Amino acid sequence: MEATSSNSVEEWLDSHPEDMQDYFLKHADVTLINRWLAAHGYNHLPEFSAPLRNSSLTNLSNDSSNPSSPVDTRCNDSGFFDSSRHQRSNSKKHLRHDYARSKKRNIFRTYEPNGGDSTLESRRNSLKEMRQFRSLPPTSVNLLSMLIQSKVRLPRYPSKDIDHKKELRDTNERDFFLEIVKDISNELDLKSLSAKIVANVSCMLDADKVSLYLIEGKAAGKPVLVSKIFDLHAGTSIFPSCTGDIRVPWGQGVIGYVAETGDTVNLKNAMQDPRYNDEMGKITGYQAETLLCMPIKNADNDIVGVAQALNKSKDEGFSKDDEKMLATYLTFCGIGIHNAQIFDAYSKEYERNRALLEVVHDLFTEQTSVDQVVVKIMQRAQSLLKCERCSLLLKDKDSNSENAFDKIFDLACPIKNGHLGNSSDRDNSLRVTSKIAELVLLTGETINITDASQDPRIEHEDETVKGIRTRSVLCKPVRNRHFQTIGVAQVVNRIDGLPFDDHDDLLFEAFAIFCGLGINNCQLYEQVSLSAARQAVALEVLSYHASVPHEEVTKFKEKHVPEAHELRLTEFTFNDFSLDNDQMMVASIRMFNDLGLMKKFRIDYETICRWLLTVRKNYRNVAYHNWRHAFNVCQVMFAIMQQCPCHNYLSDNETLALLVACLCHDLDHRGTNNAFQQKSSSALSQLYGTNATLEHHHFNHAVMILNSGGTNLFGNLGSEDFSEVTKLLKHAILATDLSLHIQLRGKFFAMVDSGQRSFDDRESKETFRSILMTACDIAAITKPWEVQRKVSDLVITEFFDQGDKEKNELNIQPQACMDRDKRDEVANLQLAWIDGICLPLYKALVKLDNAFQPMLDGLLENRSRWERLDAERLSKHAILETGV
Numbered sequence: 001m002e003a004t005s006s007n008s009v010e011e012w013l014d015s016h017p018e019d020m021q022d023y024f025l026k027h028a029d030v031t032l033i034n035r036w037l038a039a040h041g042y043n044h045l046p047e048f049s050a051p052l053r054n055s056s057l058t059n060l061s062n063d064s065s066n067p068s069s070p071v072d073t074r075c076n077d078s079g080f081f082d083s084s085r086h087q088r089s090n091s092k093k094h095l096r097h098d099y100a101r102s103k104k105r106n107i108f109r110t111y112e113p114n115g116g117d118s119t120l121e122s123r124r125n126s127l128k129e130m131r132q133f134r135s136l137p138p139t140s141v142n143l144l145s146m147l148i149q150s151k152v153r154l155p156r157y158p159s160k161d162i163d164h165k166k167e168l169r170d171t172n173e174r175d176f177f178l179e180i181v182k183d184i185s186n187e188l189d190l191k192s193l194s195a196k197i198v199a200n201v202s203c204m205l206d207a208d209k210v211s212l213y214l215i216e217g218k219a220a221g222k223p224v225l226v227s228k229i230f231d232l233h234a235g236t237s238i239f240p241s242c243t244g245d246i247r248v249p250w251g252q253g254v255i256g257y258v259a260e261t262g263d264t265v266n267l268k269n270a271m272q273d274p275r276y277n278d279e280m281g282k283i284t285g286y287q288a289e290t291l292l293c294m295p296i297k298n299a300d301n302d303i304v305g306v307a308q309a310l311n312k313s314k315d316e317g318f319s320k321d322d323e324k325m326l327a328t329y330l331t332f333c334g335i336g337i338h339n340a341q342i343f344d345a346y347s348k349e350y351e352r353n354r355a356l357l358e359v360v361h362d363l364f365t366e367q368t369s370v371d372q373v374v375v376k377i378m379q380r381a382q383s384l385l386k387c388e389r390c391s392l393l394l395k396d397k398d399s400n401s402e403n404a405f406d407k408i409f410d411l412a413c414p415i416k417n418g419h420l421g422n423s424s425d426r427d428n429s430l431r432v433t434s435k436i437a438e439l440v441l442l443t444g445e446t447i448n449i450t451d452a453s454q455d456p457r458i459e460h461e462d463e464t465v466k467g468i469r470t471r472s473v474l475c476k477p478v479r480n481r482h483f484q485t486i487g488v489a490q491v492v493n494r495i496d497g498l499p500f501d502d503h504d505d506l507l508f509e510a511f512a513i514f515c516g517l518g519i520n521n522c523q524l525y526e527q528v529s530l531s532a533a534r535q536a537v538a539l540e541v542l543s544y545h546a547s548v549p550h551e552e553v554t555k556f557k558e559k560h561v562p563e564a565h566e567l568r569l570t571e572f573t574f575n576d577f578s579l580d581n582d583q584m585m586v587a588s589i590r591m592f593n594d595l596g597l598m599k600k601f602r603i604d605y606e607t608i609c610r611w612l613l614t615v616r617k618n619y620r621n622v623a624y625h626n627w628r629h630a631f632n633v634c635q636v637m638f639a640i641m642q643q644c645p646c647h648n649y650l651s652d653n654e655t656l657a658l659l660v661a662c663l664c665h666d667l668d669h670r671g672t673n674n675a676f677q678q679k680s681s682s683a684l685s686q687l688y689g690t691n692a693t694l695e696h697h698h699f700n701h702a703v704m705i706l707n708s709g710g711t712n713l714f715g716n717l718g719s720e721d722f723s724e725v726t727k728l729l730k731h732a733i734l735a736t737d738l739s740l741h742i743q744l745r746g747k748f749f750a751m752v753d754s755g756q757r758s759f760d761d762r763e764s765k766e767t768f769r770s771i772l773m774t775a776c777d778i779a780a781i782t783k784p785w786e787v788q789r790k791v792s793d794l795v796i797t798e799f800f801d802q803g804d805k806e807k808n809e810l811n812i813q814p815q816a817c818m819d820r821d822k823r824d825e826v827a828n829l830q831l832a833w834i835d836g837i838c839l840p841l842y843k844a845l846v847k848l849d850n851a852f853q854p855m856l857d858g859l860l861e862n863r864s865r866w867e868r869l870d871a872e873r874l875s876k877h878a879i880l881e882t883g884v
Contacts, residue, residue, distance in 0.1 A: 165203045180204060180329065184336045188343040190214070194227075197307070197333050204329060205292065205322050207309035213248060213255055214305040214337065216501075223250045225259055225306060253277035258293045259306050264327070267291040268317045270310070290317035296330045298338035305337055352507050355384045359514045371409070373518040378411050381491065381511040385504055388412070388493040392478065392515065393437050395487050405437070405487075437488045440475045444485050446509075449473040450499035469493075474500040476512040480520050489515055547708060548613040556609050561586045564594050569635055570642045572854040576632040576780065576787050584631040585612050588663065591638040597656050602716040611711040618667050618705060623798040624791070625669035634662035636776040644851040646768075649759045653721060654769060657728035660713065662776060664702035665733045669694065672802045674737070679810055692737040699733045728769075735770035736777050738837070744770055745841065752847045775845060775855070781838050782858035785865050796826055827870035834863045 013020040168176035180200040187193040194212045202210040213225035225248040251260045254275045258265055270276045270291035288310045296305040307330060312318050362376045374392055382390040394407040435457045440447055452458045452470040471493050478487040489512045494500060500508075559582065567587050568574050579587060589608060592598050598608065619627040637658055641647040650658070677685040677693045688696040703726070706712050714722050734740065748771050751764060759765045780791040796817075803818030816822050817829045842859050845852040 162199060162203055165200070169203065176204075177325075177329070181332050184333060187336060188340050190337070190340045190344055193336055193340050197336075201307055201309060201326065201329065204325060205309050205318065206313045207292075207318075208311035208313065210310070211246075211255075211308045212305060213246075213259070213308070214341075215259060215303060223259075224248070225250070225255055248277075254291065254293050255306050255308055258295050259303060262295045262297075262303055264295070264323060265291065265293040266318055266323060292318040292322060292326065294323070294326055294330060296334045296337060298334045304334055304341070307333070348503060351384070352503075352510070355380055355507075356510050356514065359511065362518075370519055370522040373522055374409050374515060375411070377511060377515050377518055378409060381489075381508065382411050385491055385500075385508060386495045387491040387500075388495060389491065391437075391490045391492075393441075393488045393490070394478075394519075395441060395485065405441075436473055436475050437490055440477055440488045440490075441485060444477045444479075446477070446505070447473070447475045448500055448505060471497065472499040474504060474508055476508055478512050478516045478519070480516055486516065486519065546614060546618050546705070547711070548610060548617060552613060553606060553610045556582075556585065556613060557606060559586050561589050561593070564590050564638075564642075570639050572636070572639055572643075572779075572782065573784055573858065574632075574635050574639070576628065576635075576783060576791065579631075581616065581627070584628065585609075585616065588612050588631065588634065591634065592659065595638070595641060595655055595659065597652070597659065600652050601656060601713070603713055607710060607715070608713060611705065611713055612663075614705050614708065614711050615663055615667065615702075618701060620669060620671070622669060622671035623801070624794040625666045625671065625798065630663050630666055632780065633665065633776045634659060636779040637662045637772065640772065640776070640851075644849050646759075646849045646851075649765065649768065653725050654728055654765070656713075657725050658732055658769065658772065660702070661729050661732035661773065664705075664729075665695075665698055665736045665773070665777065667698045667701040667705075669698070671798050672805070674739075676802055676806065679806070679812065692734050692740065695734045695737045699730050702729065702733065731766065732769060732773050735773040738774070741770070741774045741837075745844075749840070749844050752844045757848065771841070771845070775841060775852075778838060778841075779855065781834060781862060782842065782855040783862075784858065785862060788858075788862045788865075792826070792830065796823070824873055827866045827873055830866045831863065831870060834859065834866070839863070 165176060165179060168179055180203070183200060184193055184196050187196060194214070198210045198212050201207070201212075211227055213227045215223050216226050227246040227248075248255050250256055254265050254267075254270070254273070254277070257263070257275050265273075265275070267273050267276070268290055270288040273291075276288070276291070290312050291308065291310055292312075293306060293308040295303045296307055298304050307326070309318065309326070312322070359377055359380055362373065362380070378390045378392060390411045392409040393405040394409075396404040436447055436449070439457070449455050449458070450472055452473055458470055458473075473490065473492050475488060475490040477485045478489050480486050489508070491500065491504075491508060494504075564570055567579065567583070567590065569587060569591060589612070592603070592608060597603065598605070615630075616627045619625075619630065641650075641655065647655075674690070674693045674695075676682075678690045684697050685693050706714060714725055717725060735744075744767060748767050751767065756764070759768045780788060782788075783791070799818040800820045800823070803814035803820055806812050806814040806818070813819075816825060838859055842852060842856040846856050
């Protein structure tokens with residue numbers, strides 16, 4: 001009875017399969033399912049503490065192909081497809097799902113089954129079928145057919161992250177949404193962010209495929225939609241189905257429509273909508289049925305991209321709830337995309353600045369050759385812009401034509417066999433774009449050709465003959481520091497095939513500017529090098545003509561050098577005109593010898609003779625600032641060192657520097673003062689500036705003589721002593737500038753008034769040396785009246801000559817002391833000179849050391865003489881005015 005009942009029940013179940021399935025779904029548990037799976041050779045399910053929910057069992061039976069399910073109901077224990085145990089539908093939807101899932105698998109990878117009872121024959125059959133399908137062309141139709149017919153169990157690459165998100169989606173929608181928002185919150189790489197957004201949208205909407213398009217070039221007025229992650233579907237790892245970017249023109253197709261209008265498009269049958277573009281479907285063999293396309297906006301409500309989902313797994317299509325959920329999620333996506341775009345722009349700007357810094361480095365490290373600088377800049381431009389060719393064409397300065405090029409630099413890419421393309425290819429490429437370069441040179445405007453095939457200025461005939469294909473051209477003028485166009489810089493064909501964009505234009509503009517600077521710097525360097533060579537030749541000629549013949553040195557060496565007392569060199573009342581030129585020369589040797597400088601510094605006698613003769617020869621034949629004046633200043637310095645105890649505060653190096661400075665302090669004086677150099681904009685003022693112009697020249701001239709052959713008095717000094725004496729020499733010569741003396745004398749007067757009589761620190765010694773130089777330079781005012789009057793006449797003669805030049809050449813009124821028409825006011829001017837400059841100085845020196853008293857006495861005597869002369873002048877003027 002029981003057997004009969006069992007048979008009848010089985011017969012009834014066989015005749016009512018739907019009721020059987022419903023009963024099984026309601027009452028089966030995991031243990032029963034695992035028993036069924038084990039009996040049919042499948043892996044068992046993990047044990048749950050509670051019975052499976054009906055919904056889970058329903059999903060298991062209705063969608064056994066769900067990649068997130070742990071059960072593969074299509075395969076037996078050997079890992080091969082068992083068509084006798086699984087009835088499958090051949091509908092378009094199932095075929096589409098199979099093809100989509102195949103994207104994540106390597107169809108030619110050999111699979112090793114896990115089961116231990118697999119047979120060798122089954123593996124051979126599998127490999128045989130694989131070899132069969134390898135011979136088929138890799139079209140979408142053949143791939144789809146292969147997947148349908150193949151019995152090979154393909155390995156899966158499911159993303160655990162996707163599985164986790166799907167589990168959250170089914171169990172806790174709130175946590176799922178938080179998870180996909182957090183997933184994109186800290187992502188700043190646009191490509192990685194796009195991939196995450198696509199995967200998350202696909203999981204959220206349960207869509208078969210999702211694409212994400214970002215808007216580029218909107219600021220330039222020619223936006224385009226670009227997708228780097230395209231045709232990604234639910235449950236797969238992040239592998240784009242297409243290599244390279246997918247670009248959609250603005251306003252075309254559903255994607256272009258949504259980007260242009262900002263509207264949401266939800267289609268139940270996408271193929272019937274006129275806006276739908278099926279070109280990609282034709283390429284991939286994929287057909288869209290349901291479609292949801294929505295704009296992505298940033299915080300400013302500007303559209304930054306478009307998200308498109310295709311073919312919801314359930315047949316009813318995308319619902320209003322899907323739209324609301326997608327709109328909410330895309331709000332966060334817009335913020336993330338905006339941040340990633342800002343970061344991407346920052347990264348590009350950083351790379352651009354880094355490249356430009358490298359260019360600046362090249363400019364400053366390589367300035368000797370225009371060719372080398374230009375090639376370096378072009379190499380960096382070509383590398384950063386990633387173009388096939390970079391060229392620079394320099395304008396021919398000597399040509400009358402406005403568009404003639406004198407010099408051409410060209411870098412070709414790619415490099416073949418370690419070398420650039422041959423010269424004929426480069427010449428042909430330049431010939432193709434020569435009209436563009438000539439036009440830029442003529443107009444000075446930038447030309448950016450995005451599609452060369454449609455531009456009539458490109459010589460397409462040459463392209464056909466030479467096999468050269470120009471796709472895009474970016475050409476800019478190169479200008480010098482005066483903003484004059486000196487050439488043209490040009491890049492051709494981006495390697496990725498895209499036209500040059502705004503970023504390329506901005507970057508190439510910077511390269512063109514630096515190229516112009518580099519050329520200008522090199523030209524300036526060449527001019528400086530040429531000037532330096534000319535200067536070297538001039539110095540060589542000057543040194544030859546400024547030096548003295550050997551015979552003259554030999555003759556001078558034989559002269560007798562009298563003692564100092566015979567020449568009265570130690571007296572403050574020394575007659576400046578008592579010695580002739582040769583006597584002044586031997587007197588100078590006596591001063592060096594008596595101060596012990598020749599022995600101390602091992603100065604060779606022939607060297608000092610040649611040096612003195614050379615110094616004398618380099619003084620010009622002017623009325624006052626000549627060799628005699630230099631010797632007289634040196635004689636006063638020698639007398640101070642011999643008679644004044646304050647000399648003990650000076651070291652040997654300071655004594656040597658001061659004596660040399662006295663003899664050299666007016667070298668090559670032109671008979672005009674510093675003010676005249678500034679007024680006339682002389683070469684000296686341009687060379688040395690307006691501060692102590694002549695004094696700097698005197699020092700440099702002295703150094704030139706010291707560096708000439710056989711005239712270096714400091715030749716036997718050590719490096720430290722040589723450096724110190726040279727600095728002391730410069731300081732002493734510059735101290736003869738009266739404007740500097742006026743600034744300094746207040747400090748010296750304060751030192752003397754405070755009772756200071758020693759100079760131990762560096763600052764006080766510098767002040768003391770400067771005061772000594774001035775006291776010696778103007779010491780003629782302290783000499784006996786006959787000497788003073790004669791010196792005064794020489795000074796006035798020189799001043800009047802400068803005044804005449806100012807009147808006749810500069811058309812300006814000279815000062816009273818230089819105006820020849822006011823010669824009768826000399827006595828009054830001398831009194832002003834004595835009272836303003838000389839008297840305070842020598843009074844302070846007497847306070848410091850009574851040995852200076854003779855100088856002060858001589859000054860006061862001369863002042864009384866000038867005062868009487870001025871009184872006589874005033875008396876004569878009074879008589880002339882009264883007529884008495």
